[in-house]
Amino acid sequence: MNQSQIEAFCMVADTGSVSGAARQLNCNRTKLSMSIKALEKELQIELFNRTGNHLTLSEAGKAIYKDCQSILVTLSRIRQTCAQVSGEFNAEVWIARDDSLPDDMWQEFSHKLNNMFPATSFNIVLASSGDLTNLVATQQVDFAFGVDYERVDDPLISYHPLGKIRLMSVCKADHQLSKMRRVSDEQLRHAMQAVMVYLNEKDNPELQPFSLRHIGFSSFDNILSTILTEDAWGVLPEPLIRHYLRQQKLAVIKHTYGLTQEDYCMFTAAGMTEHPGMSWLADRLNEYLFDF
Template identity: 75%
Template structure:
């Protein structure tokens, strides 16, 4: 049994397809199938139930899946620890964040980071909230910050809540929805919506549009501009729209889910040692969110 076989097993289990798993791992399908068969031979059991179009875990496969996943997490932790001890990790840090918090805040925090930790190069990129967990999980970035829509128990990730953020269903103040004393599901579904789009291939029910007709954008800022210019409705974070609410350019829709709360989180790979720069950044963001 080796880590390549375990990774093959977990990836096929996650994707439900040998072909898709080969694509994800960027390897030959035949080689992947051989790895699975070698693992099954060594364990003297069938790990999958195979049909014409897909594969599903057998009862034995289900029983060992979590342990196999934990093995991969442990292996990743060992590699990360060695990289940190050797100093490789300290030279450059990639950070992804959504735009649920104001741009000015991120500009100020990035400059302060550079001043406090001059020996480290920080690459800060903007991403859709729906892509943050996947970016960390696939090692495209080291850390991510944003609204947590997934809220799933994933042993490969650590979700550290930094505070609550209010999500508001809003429309322009002159929109017909703002005039209604109560908005039903049926009325809201018939109104054109602007929603949050993401590239992550995992289905996320929390990000599915509510309306029958919608336009999707990867940033809250684009959603906000479209709501203001085109008269659509959408769900936006309070820190981004507080000014527009005060100026009565936007109104909160009087619907059951007009006001909800979500966790604003820092995403980290499981096993990643605490990074002083990220601990500082997390504290700054937590202090900002406390004001809301």
């Protein structure tokens, strides 16, 4: 059993086909198929149920899948540790973040990061909250920060809660929903909703539209703009809208789930050594959320 065989097994399990796995790993389809067969021969058991070109995990495959993922994570951590010792560690760090916290705060923190760690280049990209874990799991970024809508048992991801963030169902102050003493599910369902959308292929029930009519955006800021200019409602993080509430431009909808709390998290690849800059950033975000 070797690393290429384990990588092949996990990727075929994730994609459901040899051809799909070959595209993801950028390797020859025949070579990948041979790796799977060699692994099955060594283990003396079939790891997949084969139906035409589609493969699904057998019971044996399901039983070893998480262990194989853990092996890959461990191998990645070993390489990372060796790179750190050799001085090649984290010359460049990619960070994804959602816009649940104000942009000016991120500008301040990013400039301080740049000054405190001049040997490291920090690349910060904006992403939908629903895509953060997938970006880390697929190694498109090293770290991600944002609202955690789904806590799943994913061997590829480590979750580090930094604090609680309050989410509010809001509408414009003169919207008909704001004038109701109590808003029912039926009334909310028939009002236009501005909702979060994401590219992650996994369904996230927490981000599914509640209303029958909705318009989707990948950022809270666009949702906020739509609520302020259109006859719509939506769910937004309190740090982003506090001053609009104080100015009475927005109103909290009096619905059963008008106020909820979620974890604000740092997401990293499982077993990944944390860059000191990310430790510093996590501490600042924790302080911000605690003070808030």
